[in-house]
Amino acid sequence: MDFSFSDDQLELRSTVATVLGDWCTPADLHARYVGPDADLGRTKGRWSAIADLFVCGLLIDEELGGLAMDDVDLIGIAEEAGVVVLPEPLSTTAGVVFPLAASTTAGAPRVKDALERGLSATFGGAAFGAKHHKITTTVSGGEASTPRVGYGTADLFLLVVELAGDLQIHLIERDEVAVTPTPSLDLTREMATVTWSPSGTTMICSGGEASLLVEQLLQRAALYSAAELLGLCEAMLSLTASYVTERKQFGVPVGSFQAVKHHLAGARVRLEFARPALYRAAYSLATGAETSAHDVSMAKSMASDAADEAARVSLQCHGAIGYTFEYDLHLAMKRAWALSADFGDARSHRARIFDLVTAARG
Amino acid sequence: MDLTFTEPQQAFRQEARAWLEANVPKPGTLRSLDTKEGFEDHRVFERTLFDGRWSVVSWPEAFGGRDVGIMEWLIFEEEYYRAGGPRRVSQNGIFLLAPTLFEFGTESQLTRYMSKMASGEEIWCQGWSEPDAGSDLAGIRSKATKVDGGWLLNGQKTWCSRGAFAHRCFGIFRSDPEADRHRGLTYYLIDMAAPGVTVRPIGQLDGETGFAEVFFDDVFVADEDVLGGIGEGWKVAMATAGSERGISLRSPARYTEAAGKLMDLLAATSAGDVNGFDPRAAIADEVVRAYLDAEAYKLHTYMTATKVRAGHKVGAEASATKIFWSEVDVNIHQAALRLLGEGADLYEAVERGGVDLSEWLDGYLFALSGPIYAGTNEIQRNVVAERMLGLPRG
Numbered sequence: 011m012d013f014s015f016s017d018d019q020l021e022l023r024s025t026v027a028t029v030l031g032d033w034c035t036p037a038d039l040h041a042r043y044v045g046p047d048a049d050l051g052r053t054k055g056r057w058s059a060i061a062d063l064f065v066c067g068l069l070i071d072e073e074l075g076g077l078a079m080d081d082v083d084l085i086g087i088a089e090e091a092g093v094v095v096l097p098e099p100l101s102t103t104a105g106v107v108f109p110l111a112a113s114t115t116a117g118a119p120r121v122k123d124a125l126e127r128g129l130s131a132t133f134g135g136a137a138f139g140a141k142h143h144k145i146t147t148t149v150s151g152g153e154a155s156t157p158r159v160g161y162g163t164a165d166l167f168l169l170v171v172e173l174a175g176d177l178q179i180h181l182i183e184r185d186e187v188a189v190t191p192t193p194s195l196d197l198t199r200e201m202a203t204v205t206w207s208p209s210g211t212t213m214i215c216s217g218g219e220a221s222l223l224v225e226q227l228l229q230r231a232a233l234y235s236a237a238e239l240l241g242l243c244e245a246m247l248s249l250t251a252s253y254v255t256e257r258k259q260f261g262v263p264v265g266s267f268q269a270v271k272h273h274l275a276g277a278r279v280r281l282e283f284a285r286p287a288l289y290r291a292a293y294s295l296a297t298g299a300e301t302s303a304h305d306v307s308m309a310k311s312m313a314s315d316a317a318d319e320a321a322r323v324s325l326q327c328h329g330a331i332g333y334t335f336e337y338d339l340h341l342a343m344k345r346a347w348a349l350s351a352d353f354g355d356a357r358s359h360r361a362r363i364f365d366l367v368t369a370a371r372g
Numbered sequence: 373m374d375l376t377f378t379e380p381q382q383a384f385r386q387e388a389r390a391w392l393e394a395n396v397p398k399p400g401t402l403r404s405l406d407t408k409e410g411f412e413d414h415r416v417f418e419r420t421l422f423d424g425r426w427s428v429v430s431w432p433e434a435f436g437g438r439d440v441g442i443m444e445w446l447i448f449e450e451e452y453y454r455a456g457g458p459r460r461v462s463q464n465g466i467f468l469l470a471p472t473l474f475e476f477g478t479e480s481q482l483t484r485y486m487s488k489m490a491s492g493e494e495i496w497c498q499g500w501s502e503p504d505a506g507s508d509l510a511g512i513r514s515k516a517t518k519v520d521g522g523w524l525l526n527g528q529k530t531w532c533s534r535g536a537f538a539h540r541c542f543g544i545f546r547s548d549p550e551a552d553r554h555r556g557l558t559y560y561l562i563d564m565a566a567p568g569v570t571v572r573p574i575g576q577l578d579g580e581t582g583f584a585e586v587f588f589d590d591v592f593v594a595d596e597d598v599l600g601g602i603g604e605g606w607k608v609a610m611a612t613a614g615s616e617r618g619i620s621l622r623s624p625a626r627y628t629e630a631a632g633k634l635m636d637l638l639a640a641t642s643a644g645d646v647n648g649f650d651p652r653a654a655i656a657d658e659v660v661r662a663y664l665d666a667e668a669y670k671l672h673t674y675m676t677a678t679k680v681r682a683g684h685k686v687g688a689e690a691s692a693t694k695i696f697w698s699e700v701d702v703n704i705h706q707a708a709l710r711l712l713g714e715g716a717d718l719y720e721a722v723e724r725g726g727v728d729l730s731e732w733l734d735g736y737l738f739a740l741s742g743p744i745y746a747g748t749n750e751i752q753r754n755v756v757a758e759r760m761l762g763l764p765r766g
Binding site: 011 | 373374376381617635661667672674675677682715750751753754757760762763765766
């Protein structure tokens with residue numbers, strides 16, 4: 011039993027965190043709220059800087075140009091992407107789309123190519139359902155439409171569709187799809203509806219293989235969004251702790267009042283205990299444990315709860331300044347709200363756990 | 373990161389499991405440890421544990437332990453609760469005082485006290501709180517006055533768990549009347565049978581005398597029973613408090629075991645069982661959340677144990693831990709009582725779908741003390757805010 015990260019893992023995380031911190035400041039994020047194209051130069055440079063770190067291929071075999079590391083190596087990096095409210099799909103590319111596509115025969119060479127070209131990737135078309143997954147892509151006259159795809163700015167799209175009862179996973183480049191941005195609260199993650207034409211050349215797997223992979227896709231999406239949520243918690247709580255230490259009322263810092271302390275301590279405790287659940291889930295996916303569905307659902311439900319509470323108390327402890335568009339808090343708060351509900355919210359994951367645990371306890 | 377156990381650890385688990393299955397008494401066999409008879413029942417069981425060398429597995433062999441590491445201790449605890457082992461009557465001694473004695477005690481103190489503590493021959497109680505010093509522990513007023521060869525203790529302690537029947541007491545007293553607050557305190561190891569000690573048992577919420585007031589009237593304590601230096605009482609006491617709030621008092625197995633039973637109870641409950649409505653819709657989420665929190669506490673403990681093994685000292689995070697486990701305990705039992713519905717207040721044992729429903733009520737009353745003792749959760753939140761988030765003191 012060794013529940014810790016190695017020095018190499020911590021060093022890699024810290025290296026990535028430094029680059030993310032340099033390239034993704036609150037000013038960069040505020041610019042996205044002025045207009046998605048307002049600071050595109052910085053956006054492109056930021057993704058290049060990330061791609062140059064080789065983190066996108068962290069989970070990919072060496073023969074495909076990856077680093078052959080595992081989810082335990084990547085999970086802390088995903089937390090750091092949350093800390094800075096990264097507008098690009100770092101953990102979605104590295105932790106969700108690439109490993110999934112690379113596990114298929116047709117997808118593997120495409121991942122190799124995408125890594126060489128430094129592409130970013132996102133996905134859509136499937137969500138957790140009551141018992142199994144549900145497919146959200148609709149098809150009409152040979153044209154597919156996939157709603158609620160996050161990171162509409164991505165270069166590559168992994169999309170799930172059911173055609174005449176056959177479940178299929180496709181991998182399509184940006185110039186082959188039509189991306190229609192959907193206005194949403196968090197403007198830094200550009201939600202979009204993607205319209206596309208499924209074809210034999212875009213398909214990377216189908217049938218029973220696709221069915222297994224969709225469950226993995228959703229588990230991976232839940233795990234890495236949980237990691238970002240904990241990074242967001244850290245960011246919101248640290249911003250709030252600084253604010254209440256500086257802000258004075260009645261001649262003293264408002265953070266010296268117990269009412270404020272207890273709000274923030276409660277959120278900090280939630281974060282403290284969500285972390286080991288996240289790391290255990292990463293370990294379970296990395297080792298292919300039979301308990302991965304349970305462990306991932308636990309991580310996501312705890313992370314969603316922790317982020318909801320951190321957002322709520324951060325806003326309250328800031329007072330009116332936290333409610334403004336110009337202050338930094340809403341950048342993290344809006345991402346937290348979105349990710350808390352996406353890929354299964356806390357309650358739906360607890361419902362999954364109830365089914366899994368009662369089945370296991372017989 | 374490696375979340376598996378080694379082969380020797382798995383063998384240790386099997387050995388513990390086999391012994392406990394053969395030796396742990398059936399539920400209900402031992403009378404309540406907060407009664408005089410039950411106290412003795414539990415001491416007999418402590419002796420059995422000690423004879424099997426299972427009472428203090430992490431201690432040196434010289435004092436009856438097995439000298440195993442913190443991971444093995446956690447494994448033992450998991451097996452202990454899995455086997456349905458009773459509450460430990462010696463817990464104030466073995467979990468709270470012992471870590472402090474190992475850190476600050478003299479050779480003579482270790483020789484005189486450890487083995488008897490481990491075997492249940494001597495049960496220890498804690499003498500810290502006073503009528504006017506609870507959460508504000510530094511406000512204690514009970515005095516120690518230097519005399520030839522030792523000290524005379526005067527004053528009053530209260531809420532002493534096990535105090536009604538304990539043989540010895542570890543307490544802090546003001547040894548320097550001129551010093552203020554945290555200074556001038558000294559930690560003493562006291563014989564409860566010494567002349568001048570008067571015990572007044574206090575009935576707890578369940579009516580049993582789980583704790584007591586203890587009055588000291590010129591009670592003599594020899595110099596050799598000062599623990600740590602004179603005037604160092606606060607530092608020594610905080611070492612114990614860290615143990616109490618942290619992992620040594622409440623091992624996670626206690627909660628994961630109860631949480632598993634709670635999940636069984638939910639599965640055995642069907643529509644109409646609870647006050648006429650379907651609990652799956654109304655309570656299931658609360659149940660699963662309590663189950664997950666117990667599981668999270670276990671994982672967090674393994675993480676802390678990994679750090680402790682690498683030489684890390686548990687600091688302010690012990691306060692976060694104390695808040696979490698005490699609330700998990702309340703939440704587990706509260707969810708169970710909600711599932712029991714209108715029958716929840718009955719003491720008689722009932723059964724639903726093959727699941728035993730006794731013990732939830734007692735467990736709930738016991739759990740309710742958690743957010744109060746060992747420093748109230750409000751005090752712990754102050755510590756978390758100030759030392760983990762850097763908020764200003766006020």
